[in-house]
Amino acid sequence: MFFNPLATILTGVTKTIDRYHLLKPGDCIGVAVSGGIDSVALLDILANLRERLSITLMVLHLNHGIRGEEAARDERFVQDLSTRYDLPYVGSRADVPAYKKENSLSPQEAAREVRYRFFAEAIQTHALDRVAIGQTADDQAETVLMRFIRGGGTRGLKGIPPVRGAYIRPLIEIWRVELARYAEYQGLSFVQDSSNSDEHYLRNRVRRRLLPALAEYNPSIKEHLVRLAQVLGEDDAYLEGLAQKVAADLVTVQKDGIVISIPALLALPHALQARVLQRAFAQVCPGGALEFSHLQGIRELIREGGGTRWTALPKGYTATRSYEYLTVGAGGAPVSKKERRERETELVIPGRTQLAGMGVEIEATIAHGGTAPHADPHAAYLDYEQVVLPLRCRAFRPGDSFIPLGMHDLKKLQDFFTDLKIPRAERGRIPLVTSGTDICWVAGLRIDERCKVTAGTTQVLRLTMIKRP
Missing domain, CATH: 3.40.50.620 (HUPs)
Incomplete structure (x- = not known):
């Protein structure tokens, strides 16, 4: 034939x-x-x-x-x-x-x-x-x-x-x-x-x-x-249609951003909650999208109740809870020292990321393996294929631990700081870069053993801490 x-x-x-x-x-x-x-x-x-x-x-x-x-x-x-x-x-x-x-x-x-x-x-x-x-x-x-x-x-x-x-x-x-x-x-x-x-x-x-x-x-x-892809596309189209209908009843557009009724949002199934939040973020940040971690952060925020709190979203946007309303928009609300400690910033790779409240930026670049890292206390060289994206940066939290380069066992970060005689007042100002749930770099001090560059490394992620004037 x-x-x-x-x-x-x-x-x-x-x-x-x-x-x-x-x-x-x-x-x-x-x-x-x-x-x-x-x-x-x-x-x-x-x-x-x-x-x-x-x-x-x-x-x-x-x-x-x-x-x-x-x-x-x-x-x-x-x-x-x-x-x-x-x-x-x-x-x-x-x-x-x-x-x-x-x-x-x-x-x-x-x-x-x-x-x-x-x-x-x-x-x-x-x-x-x-x-x-x-x-x-x-x-x-x-x-x-x-x-x-x-x-x-x-x-x-x-x-x-x-x-x-x-x-x-x-x-x-x-x-x-x-x-x-x-x-x-x-x-x-x-x-x-x-x-x-x-x-x-x-x-x-x-x-x-x-x-x-x-x-x-x-x-x-x-x-x-x-x-x-076809099956999920059909399911998503159906759920998007439902989300569009319910959003009309619980979402309003105001000067500060998209305002959502928290009780009405909590009454929805998780699948619709996620789509309502994605639609709200896309309205204030065209082309932007929330990752699973951002959605989880918002859900934790709105379930806690109480006064005003907020969580960071991509590209400098925030979700701010004020009693029974959630506002998705630019900028953030005043936060306590505890909240500042809990704040996480997603790193732009490659690119520069400002770390609010720490007075520094983290610059990320990617290069092919085979180059010897330079001795620079403000730079970290990591095996790009060993880290879990997205990388995030935050401050020290009680209970933090990592495997310092050259060691084989976990060490409490508090003990690590004590060994280096880092004053308690300074510990909260040291940026910690996280890979998934693990710390991969205590900025300016030590990387994690599990992320080090080896002879088999094909791509090197270079992170540089730059103090802002």
Whole structure:
């Protein structure tokens, strides 16, 4: 029997478009084309479907300013590609390394923010109805596994949505091997991105090492991960609908932030509580999300009762409880010495984090292993793969202990301070960096033995304590 990749792929993509209502007749679609096989195949597929779907196309390409001549080569390739398809071309150049430094972001976060800013400008300038992105079922499986590794909940494990706002993913149900057959059948040319083989990036390690290893236990592991994302996505959509309805009765928008009735919030099941809180945070911090630890902190806060208390949220925001109301917004309320001791600050990695009340900042950078740490009492060198993210910073608490570098057993931090003759008045001002429930660095004094850099270390996390003027 003759197998026709063209007919198979066009039928599959059309079903995805119809199933998720990705576009409608008359839409102008910007196609994000990097020059790689996925985006080139996406462009060719939509070009083959444009008459049937009654859509118009425009090619979008961003040179991130990361890979030098290779990026310039990709840019020229995509320009030529748009000419061959007789399609309008919209291109731009960005300095992602500079943006990363200015905003204390990881390379991936910086590239993503710059890329979506470019897409948003293209939508506005060229009256685009949608931007099509070439993410595949393989990307979906990799994303679900990556989020699981990082401790994501059901919201994260639902994976990449087929449509989010103006952004659509027509290939999200197509496997990469199917696209490769399609590209060969169509005689498509494309460029290779050298960074796709750089195992410094987690996604590449998941793709090249972890998934093949898991496939030895279950050859259908990728299909199961995609199915998990679909099931959780359906459940999440239902719960989001319920959360939207109940939020209307217990949430009000005020000058200081989003105010929530605590008795009404406590009356909800945990799943709806979490979604109401996520929606509130997203309103004050667009694009932001609360992790499990933040949700737990808020729940503990509102169950305690009493007067005014607060807990820290990402990006400098707080949740403040005042009797029967919870306010999610910027800034914090006055706190007692006890509360100040209990406060935790999540570290930005890579980047700088200010530690309120301690007069210092922690700067985090990541480097490849193999470099000898410099003797600097204000810096710590940790094995990045041995720490549990996110790292947090807090002050000394009674009962704290760790395994000082060079030792094998736990030592109470109080005894450690006594041995070093640290005055009691100074102990509460020493930042403690925590990895999960363990202390990994007593800033300026000692790291934990379990996090030390070894000959087998592949990535080194350097933490530097900087005193603010």
